Amino acid sequence: MRSISAALQAKQVAASGIPTVAIAVHEFTRGVRRFQFTQTLSDGSPDDKHDAAGDANYLHQARVRAGRVQYRRTGAAFADLGGGTDSNEVAIHTINNTRVIVVYNRTTSIMFRESTDQGANFGVETTIVTGVPTTAGIAVQYKTTGGDLCVVYEQSNALRRIRRTSGTFGSTAAWSNSMTSINSVGMVFAGDFHVVLTGVKTDARAAVLTVTLGDGFAQTLDTWSALLNLITAETDSGITFQAAKLNVLDTHRLLYVEKRASAPAYTRTYFTWFSATHVFAANAWVEPIPLQNTTAFGYSITTTGTGASAKATLARPAQVLEANLTAPAPTVLTPDLLEAQWSESLRNHKGRFVFDNNDGRYKDVPALIAVGHELRVTIGYDAESSTGPRETIVSWEHGHKGADSTFVINTRGADLWLDNARPRTSRAFSGLTIGQLIQDVLGRAGLELVDIGGSSRITTFILEWALHPHQSAGANLTELLSLVPDIIRHTAEFAYLFEPLASDTPNYDYTTQGHTIYTSKLRRELRISVAEIINADALGQAFDFTEQAQNSPIQDRRLDPHTAVVADLDGHAAARLRKAILDQDHGLIVTPPHCGLEAGDVIAFDDAVAATGEIKRRVRQLDFTFRRGRRGKPPKFEQTVHLGGV
Amino acid sequence: MAASIHPGILKAFDSGTYKARVHLTGSIHMSLSGVPTNRGIASGDMVVGRRVSVVLFDETKADDAVVTAVYTP
Numbered sequence: 001m002r003s004i005s006a007a008l009q010a011k012q013v014a015a016s017g018i019p020t021v022a023i024a025v026h027e028f029t030r031g032v033r034r035f036q037f038t039q040t041l042s043d044g045s046p047d048d049k050h051d052a053a054g055d056a057n058y059l060h061q062a063r064v065r066a067g068r069v070q071y072r073r074t075g076a077a078f079a080d081l082g083g084g085t086d087s088n089e090v091a092i093h094t095i096n097n098t099r100v101i102v103v104y105n106r107t108t109s110i111m112f113r114e115s116t117d118q119g120a121n122f123g124v125e126t127t128i129v130t131g132v133p134t135t136a137g138i139a140v141q142y143k144t145t146g147g148d149l150c151v152v153y154e155q156s157n158a159l160r161r162i163r164r165t166s167g168t169f170g171s172t173a174a175w176s177n178s179m180t181s182i183n184s185v186g187m188v189f190a191g192d193f194h195v196v197l198t199g200v201k202t203d204a205r206a207a208v209l210t211v212t213l214g215d216g217f218a219q220t221l222d223t224w225s226a227l228l229n230l231i232t233a234e235t236d237s238g239i240t241f242q243a244a245k246l247n248v249l250d251t252h253r254l255l256y257v258e259k260r261a262s263a264p265a266y267t268r269t270y271f272t273w274f275s276a277t278h279v280f281a282a283n284a285w286v287e288p289i290p291l292q293n294t295t296a297f298g299y300s301i302t303t304t305g306t307g308a309s310a311k312a313t314l315a316r317p318a319q320v321l322e323a324n325l326t327a328p329a330p331t332v333l334t335p336d337l338l339e340a341q342w343s344e345s346l347r348n349h350k351g352r353f354v355f356d357n358n359d360g361r362y363k364d365v366p367a368l369i370a371v372g373h374e375l376r377v378t379i380g381y382d383a384e385s386s387t388g389p390r391e392t393i394v395s396w397e398h399g400h401k402g403a404d405s406t407f408v409i410n411t412r413g414a415d416l417w418l419d420n421a422r423p424r425t426s427r428a429f430s431g432l433t434i435g436q437l438i439q440d441v442l443g444r445a446g447l448e449l450v451d452i453g454g455s456s457r458i459t460t461f462i463l464e465w466a467l468h469p470h471q472s473a474g475a476n477l478t479e480l481l482s483l484v485p486d487i488i489r490h491t492a493e494f495a496y497l498f499e500p501l502a503s504d505t506p507n508y509d510y511t512t513q514g515h516t517i518y519t520s521k522l523r524r525e526l527r528i529s530v531a532e533i534i535n536a537d538a539l540g541q542a543f544d545f546t547e548q549a550q551n552s553p554i555q556d557r558r559l560d561p562h563t564a565v566v567a568d569l570d571g572h573a574a575a576r577l578r579k580a581i582l583d584q585d586h587g588l589i590v591t592p593p594h595c596g597l598e599a600g601d602v603i604a605f606d607d608a609v610a611a612t613g614e615i616k617r618r619v620r621q622l623d624f625t626f627r628r629g630r631r632g633k634p635p636k637f638e639q640t641v642h643l644g645g646v
Numbered sequence: 647m648a649a650s651i652h653p654g655i656l657k658a659f660d661s662g663t664y665k666a667r668v669h670l671t672g673s674i675h676m677s678l679s680g681v682p683t684n685r686g687i688a689s690g691d692m693v694v695g696r697r698v699s700v701v702l703f704d705e706t707k708a709d710d711a712v713v714t715a716v717y718t719p
Contacts, residue, residue: 231675232675237674237675239674426673426678466678466705466706466707468705469670469674470650476706561710562707
């Protein structure tokens with residue numbers, strides 16, 4: 001249950017109060033900025049290997065043109081920076097509006113030139129390390145404004161790192177992983193050094209992978225994490241990946257180029273991100289999304305400017321695209337709201353918001369009201385309110401009926417993304433826990449798993465799993481959750497996982513709090529009391545003999561190919577019985593809205609004519625209705641609480 | 647999850663284990679490895695590049711499947 005203030009609690013049980021429902025649309029999607037890029041530079045430069053970094057005043061770009069390392073900052077043309085025509089890789093970074101460093105190779109040496117005046121002047125070309133066979137990738141990131149930094153580069157199909165501390169480069173060190181080949185590397189410093197690379201794995205498959213070089217934040221200093229697959233292509237798929245770039249803007253954002261040699265051949269930039277509060281090591285990237293760019297070396301990604309004028313920037317030698325990093329002020333629709341209806345179950349959220357359009361004020365739909373943007377609801381009484389649902393706009397309608405003209409916005413919750421997220425390729429997993437599989441499925445849909453009390457099976461049950469392009473993330477999530485006693489409550493981009501226990505104490509007691517119950521309809525129906533899980537080599541069973549009452553079982557049998565371990569199959573069967581209890585329809589109550597109540601909460605109330613003592617139920621679904629009184633229709637502000645078993 | 651039937655392309659076949667690597671139509675990058683194959687199909691007919699029919703008994707387990715037919719459209 002969402003926390004609400006004592007003042008709001010007092011208001012929602014008061015004898016009277018004026019409903020508050022506030023509606024605003026934000027330029028966010030699944031909790032992250034939805035950038036609207038526009039082109040700010042196009043000069044026809046050839047497509048070369050490149051990198052970019054921004055500061056408060058300039059976009060700094062570096063490229064390798066015919067073996068020459070070249071540099072430009074905003075407003076200037078590319079000019080030679082390197083000392084020869086023997087370079088093939090370049091990286092650039094900037095910090096604190098003073099330092100700019102360009103790191104590049106010259107045949108077998110890694111060199112750098114550095115500026116301390118935002119790129120107006122550069123120091124002399126200086127060697128970092130020699131004896132490096134022609135490298136296939138370089139990345140550099142400052143760590144401190146004093147110039148401490150780390151360079152990561154490819155050498156002999158491995159990554160190596162070298163740090164500069166207090167102005168002095170230390171020794172190089174190789175990573176602890178293996179690749180058959182590497183063809184690009186990108187990096188960002190975010191506590192540790194987060195690295196993305198493309199190349200060919202030791203199983204001969206092309207891949208985009210991530211790895212962490214520790215700086216003592218989440219990864220031990222100067223140790224490397226294991227490689228994590230973002231996407232893998234079969235040896236005979238004709239796919240190669242290249243031009244990996246990584247940065248942290250509002251969240252981690254990653255780009256790479258996918259190149260397909262077989263028909264239909266294409267070269268296309270893809271991008272992905274993960275939920276802003278997720279950790280890099282979770283590897284929970286959104287299913288990569290194509291960008292309208294077909295260059296071989298893709299885009300670099302950075303930020304420029306500061307404060308309200310800060311920009312998210314995609315850059316390549318021939319083109320710069322910018323979007324406001326800060327979201328525009330939300331579009332507030334509250335004054336025009338006539339009606340609002342929304343329902344929330346654990347998985348599915350759906351809303352319909354009706355606005356007055358009698359004077360045609362929504363004839364030109366405000367720019368922020370766009371499919372995919374977030375509609376945020378605040379609910380309460382009088383001046384006291386609480387954050388309500390955060391939904392995604394899926395459609396809008398203009399309508400007339402008699403003298404009324406209305407503008408309607410329809411929304412959905414996380415189920416929209418779960419139903420529409422489908423992998424581009426079959427993906428088979430082994431050795432992952434069910435919790436890790438759930439995290440991957442949610443991440444690909446742009447949602448973040450938050451374990452707030454999951455069962456032990458979430459972290460101990462390891463199984464094989466396969467995803468296919470014809471399956472939605474939602475279908476897979478449903479299947480995974482059917483194997484465990486846990487449930488997930490979706491709130492915006494967050495998926496809160498927990499094991500509901502029969503012993504859970506009520507989150508809210510309507511009787512104790514003096515919260516009015518307008519109407520109630522309490523039900524009792526039969527539920528599954530025998531569950532048998534059948535595997536070719538084993539059988540799992542669970543029984544609810546009390547519910548069965550000896551002679552009237554409702555039986556549930558299903559196949560489970562994932563395990564032949566009887567204890568696991570028994571666990572699956574027990575989970576089926578638990579879910580049957582939670583799904584059982586126990587009727588409903590209708591009340592003045594509780595502004596913090598959520599699906600999955602446990603509530604209690606007394607009903608002297610329906611039961612002796614306290615009735616304890618778990619919330620299966622919430623339906624809200626808000627309506628201003630007009631044209632003979634009475635005002636309405638109520639909440640229907642659909643009840644399930646505890 | 648329910649059983650389903652899918653078209654695919656044979657990418658590799660091991661006549662010893664009688665298992666195939668199959669690229670399901672619609673999968674951009676990856677194929678399924680270790681898919682058991684109908685023993686009624688002669689190994690000589692399992693030519694890489696030919697179309698195959700694959701039954702997934704449970705879509706969530708890659709090798710809980712069988713190649714039921716090989717064909718040329």
